[in-house]
Amino acid sequence: MPAKIPFLDPSESLQQRWREATSPNRVTAQIYVFCLLIGIGLLRTYLFPTKKSDHTYGSSAASSGPGAKDETLGEVAEIFVYPIKSCAGVSVTSIRLTEQGFDLDRRWIVVRRSEREGGKVERLSLREEPRLTLIQPVINEESNTLMLRLSEVGQKQETAKGLGASETTLRPTASQLKSWKEIVGMEMYGDYADGRVAALPDGSDCKSTPSEWLSRFLGYPALLLHFDTTSTTTRDAFPIFKPPTDSSLWSSNDRSELHRKRGIEFQDEYPLLVASQESLEFVRSQLSSALSSSDSDGRGGRRITGIDATKWSSPEALNMARFRPNIVIKGNGDLPAFSEDSWERIWILPTSSHESSVKAILQLVARCQRCLLTAVDPISAEKDPSVPLKLLNRSRMRVKKVAGVEGGNGRAGPCFGMYAIPLPMKQTKEEERYGGFKKGDTIRVRWRPFETDDEPDRQRATL
Numbered sequence: 431m432p433a434k435i436p437f438l439d440p441s442e443s444l445q446q447r448w449r450e451a452t453s454p455n456r457v458t459a460q461i462y463v464f465c466l467l468i469g470i471g472l473l474r475t476y477l478f479p480t481k482k483s484d485h486t487y488g489s490s491a492a493s494s495g496p497g498a499k500d501e502t503l504g505e506v507a508e509i510f511v512y513p514i515k516s517c518a519g520v521s522v523t524s525i526r527l528t529e530q531g532f533d534l535d536r537r538w539i540v541v542r543r544s545e546r547e548g549g550k551v552e553r554l555s556l557r558e559e560p561r562l563t564l565i566q567p568v569i570n571e572e573s574n575t576l577m578l579r580l581s582e583v584g585q586k587q588e589t590a591k592g593l594g595a596s597e598t599t600l601r602p603t604a605s606q607l608k609s610w611k612e613i614v615g616m617e618m619y620g621d622y623a624d625g626r627v628a629a630l631p632d633g634s635d636c637k638s639t640p641s642e643w644l645s646r647f648l649g650y651p652a653l654l655l656h657f658d659t660t661s662t663t664t665r666d667a668f669p670i671f672k673p674p675t676d677s678s679l680w681s682s683n684d685r686s687e688l689h690r691k692r693g694i695e696f697q698d699e700y701p702l703l704v705a706s707q708e709s710l711e712f713v714r715s716q717l718s719s720a721l722s723s724s725d726s727d728g729r730g731g732r733r734i735t736g737i738d739a740t741k742w743s744s745p746e747a748l749n750m751a752r753f754r755p756n757i758v759i760k761g762n763g764d765l766p767a768f769s770e771d772s773w774e775r776i777w778i779l780p781t782s783s784h785e786s787s788v789k790a791i792l793q794l795v796a797r798c799q800r801c802l803l804t805a806v807d808p809i810s811a812e813k814d815p816s817v818p819l820k821l822l823n824r825s826r827m828r829v830k831k832v833a834g835v836e837g838g839n840g841r842a843g844p845c846f847g848m849y850a851i852p853l854p855m856k857q858t859k860e861e862e863r864y865g866g867f868k869k870g871d872t873i874r875v876r877w878r879p880f881e882t883d884d885e886p887d888r889q890r891a892t893l
Contacts, residue, residue: 484683485856487775487791488676495879497888498675502874503765506778507707508750508758509869513576514538514654515696516555517565518808519754527790527852527864530694531701532756534569534600538576538628539696540644541616542652551616553696554652556803560811561648564588574600575631578640578654580647583809588647596636596643598628604660613655614663619698621666625655657695667691668699669837671796671830674774675882687854688793700849703798704770705755709846712767714745716821721745727824734824736816748818751808753800753846757792759873770848771797771828771885772878778865779872790865792850799830799843819844829884 492498510519515536526533540562544550556562564584568577579595580588599606610626628640638646640654667690677685694701719728720737727734742748750758759770778790800822805813822844833840854863880888 484681485854486681487684487793487853488674488679492876493675493879495675495881497877497880497883499877500874501877502779502872503769504706504759504761504873505781506757506867506869506871506873507760508755509867510754510756510758511535511569512754512756513567513569514540514562514565514578515553516540516559516562516803517567518563518581519751520567520569524866524868526861526866529701529852529854529864530692531697531852535701535756536694536696537657538567538598539625539655539657540652541613541625541655542648542650551613551653553616553618556806557801559648560806560813563806563808563811565644565647569600571600575634576600578643581809583811591646593643593647594637596638596640597631597634598640598654598656599631602656607656607658607660610656612658613653616655618665618696620668622663623665623696624658624661624663625696626658628654628656664691665694669796669831669835671832671835671838672774672794672878673835674793675878684853688795688851692851700795701852702757702792702850703753703755703847704757704759704776704792704794704850705750705753705847706765706767706770707750707758707760708765708767709770710748710750710753712825713818713821713846714748716825717742717748717817718745720821731824734816734820736820738814738816741814742817749808752804752806752818754803755847757850766888768826768885768887769875770794771845772883772888773848773875774878775876776850777874778867779874781868781870781872788855788865789867789871791853791855793853794848794850796849797828797830797845798847798849799828799845804846818846822846832884 492500509522509525511522511525511532511534512519513534515538517540540554541551542554544552554562564581564587566579566581566584568579570577575597576599577595577597580593607626610629613625613627615622616625630636630639641652644652644654670689674680674688680688692701716729717737720734721739721742722728723733725733761769773794775794776792777788778792780787780789800819802815802819804818805815807814826845827842828845829840829842830845831838831841852864855865
């Protein structure tokens with residue numbers, strides 16, 4: 431007598447069940463059901479995708495890839511605002527962020543009438559006019575004025591002119607701004623901006639308008655322009671050469687926020703520049719090494735020529751003002767130089783450990799490739815083509831415009847600092863969307879995974 435199979439009916443053979451299960455009609459039906467489930471899944475994914483929350487900017491934690499991590503590692507050491515492009519900066523203890531960057535940063539610019547092309551307006555920078563660094567803007571919120579005066583060195587150099595000071599309205603109303611002379615379509619860096627000729631405030635005691643004061647100081651006709659915030663012309667968005675590692679996890683609104691036209695004012699390309707104190711110390715040590723050897727750069731390389739040993743007898747003479755950053759970060763003690771090149775995001779947190787809210791979010795988007803502007807001594811206005819450019823050419827030849835990104839060419843140049851874009855937070859008040867912070871606030875960063883980090887020094891340090 432055949433043995434009974436416990437899970438089959440005694441009257442039904444296994445062969446019968448198998449024939450039914452593998453019948454063409456049954457198999458066809460199963461295939462149809464399988465395809466239907468796949469189709470429903472695809473429709474749900476593409477027609478009704480899971481909505482990614484805005485203002486989260488991808489994953490809440492760093493990826494699991496080697497090198498990626500979130501780390502609290504330092505503080506905000508310095509904050510600088512440059513009200514007038516290429517003029518002396520103003521050190522502040524706290525700042526408010528806007529979509530354009532720092533409030534009042536590069537809101538004014540000095541221009542001259544070109545002798546060519548029928549008197550076309552040309553922007554001036556330290557590259558063309560080093561003496562701009564001798565102009566010290568003074569912000570006075572209480573009187574709503576921006577004062578123009580010379581620095582102490584500038585006053586000594588220009589004693590015979592007896593310039594005194596001039597001023598303009600710090601925050602003119604829209605109607606005030608529209609009453610000032612309009613300058614349209616001034617060429618910037620691949621795009622255009624509109625400005626208004628800054629006027630004296632009503633009731634001012636100053637004898638010269640800002641433009642008259644500048645013309646007397648420079649010795650040729652010049653104008654002080656206020657960025658035209660009433661204009662419909664919007665500065666272009668510059669490429670994100672270092673995109674977020676987790677950009678696929680960003681909501682569409684967050685991605686649009688990152689890539690949209692920033693509405694920057696008279697900045698060159700991006701809203702903010704970030705640098706670390708450790709990076710400056712590295713270049714200072716490089717300068718000291720170069721001066722200590724007569725036949726090499728002090729580090730095994732060929733000699734760096736053209737460095738004035740008398741002028742640079744103290745490496746501390748090379749200060750951060752040459753690089754004109756907005757935010758200077760200082761590490762907690764063991765931060766490697768140029769770490770900022772390997773960060774993709776910065777969260778600025780309150781100093782107090784009792785507060786946990788984020789005060790500002792910055793996305794680092796491109797290296798800053800340096801030019802002859804850094805050759806200008808911010809104190810004396812003297813030019814030195816050797817320091818820091820020859821040092822950076824030896825140690826910091828990096829790619830800013832990454833190949834493969836629109837606008838990228840893959841060419842290396844001397845780099846120092848990282849450009850950053852402020853990201854909005856979940857705030858109900860419009861004026862608080864981008865936050866603000868103060869000196870001493872805590873810095874938390876997200877390091878890039880090694881696979882997307884093109885900083886060779888970091889790669890070598892891990893071997």
